[in-house]
Amino acid sequence: MVVVVFHRILPGSRFSQITRLLSTKAASISGSKVEVLGREYTGDHMTNVTSHLLSHIGRDLHLQPYHPLRHVAQRVTQHMYCQYVSPRGNPLFSVHSQLHPVVTTHQNFDSLLIPKDHISRKKSDNFYINETHLLRAHTSAHQSELIKMGFDNFLVIGDVYRRDSIDASHYPVFHQLEGVRLCTLKELYGTHQNMDAYHLFENGERTEHHQGVHTAEAARRMEVELKGCLLGLATSLFGRDTEVRWVDAYFPFTHPSWELEVQINGEWVELLGCGIMEQEILANAGVQDKIGWAFGLGLERWAMKLYGIPDIRLFWSTDSGFLSQFRFDDSATPASYKPVSKYNPCINDISFWLPKDQKYESADFYDLVRSVGGSLVEQVSLVDSFTSPKKQLTSHCYRIVYRHMERVLTQEEVNEVHRRIEQKAASTLQVSIR
C-alpha cells in the first residue's frame, strides 16, 4: 500500500519538516530555570519535571493531522456539535485545544474543591514545575477559568501529565477531552405558561442524588440529559450493540458522579467520568443562575479500544508503519490496527526537476510509485520543493519508505526498485532526475 503524506512546505525552503522538528525545543530545564512553550518559571524544592518528560511538550498529538487521537477527538467534537445546536443552527460548544499545559495548583486543585491534603496533590503523583505550578493532571483544571470568561458550553482537549509507571496501558503523558455545559432554568425546562412552578435551586439537604442547593427535579433533568448525551456518544463510536453500564463514582468537583463502562471483548472498560458540577465552583466563577454538568474522558483509552491499539506507547510513534494506518480524511472511517512490520524501514529520497512546459501533478508520481513498488512501499511524501530562479525550474524531493511485512529488505533490492521508479518517472512524467 502506498500512502501519501503532504508536509507543509515553506515556499523556497530547503529545510524539511524533520529538520525543523528536531531543532525546536518546546520545553526545557537548565539549572533552576524551567521553560515551557515560551513561558519561564523558577524551579524550587517541588520541581520534579525532567528533560525527558518535557520533550513531550509541543508534540500536540491531538492536533496532528491523521493522528488516531485527533480522529477520536474529532468524533467526540462532531457528536457534541450535532447534539447541541443554537436556534440559528450553529454548534453551541466551543473547543479549546491549545491551552497552555502549565497551570497553577489553584487551577488544578483548589478551583475544583480538591482538599488541601488530598492524595491527588502528592509530589509523587504529579509533575511540578515549582511550588505553585504544575503540568496539568487533568483538563478539568481549565473549567473555572473558562466559566469565568463567560463560556457556557465548551470542550477542552489537551495533553495531561501524571507520574505513573510505564507499561502497555500507562504513560506519564496522555490526552483528555473535557466537556462542560451550564444551563439556565429556561434551557433546562423550556418555556412554560407557569414558570414560577419551576426552580433550579432550593435550600435543602444534600443526598446521594443531589446537592443541597439543587432541587431534586433539576438535578434529575441534568442527569438524564448528561447520560443521554454520553450514551449516544459511546454507542455512536462503539456501535449500537455494545453493552454499557453506569457506575456510581466520586469526584470532589461533581455530585452526584458516575462512570460509564462499556463491555469490550467480554471485559468492562471505564470510558469516562462525569457528574453534576458542584455549585460552589460555578459560584466562585461568578455564575449564580445556572446549573452545570461536566465529563472527562481519556482519548488514548478510547482510541485503543476503538482501533484495537495494544500499547499506549504506540501513539508517540513517528513510524510511518503506525501512522499510515490512520491516514484518512473522514475521522469516522473504521480502522483496525495491524501490527507494524518488525523489520526496519529503508528510506530513499528521489529528487527531480519538474518539466518546464508540461503539466506535472504529484498524484501522477504517487501512482507511478505504487505501480512500480507495489507492497514494498509503505509511504511516499513530498519533503521539499523549491524553484531555481536561474534555471526557472521547480524541483521536488520525495521520500520513499520501503518496508516488507515478512522479511528484511536488502539495500540492493530497494536500490533496484528505486532505480526503476526513477527511470519510469523520467520516461513517463518528463521529469529530470537530479
Ligand code: PHE
Ligand atoms: N477530571 C476527572 C479525571 O481526570 C474526570 C472528570 C471530569 C470527572 C469532569 C468528572 C467531571 O479523572
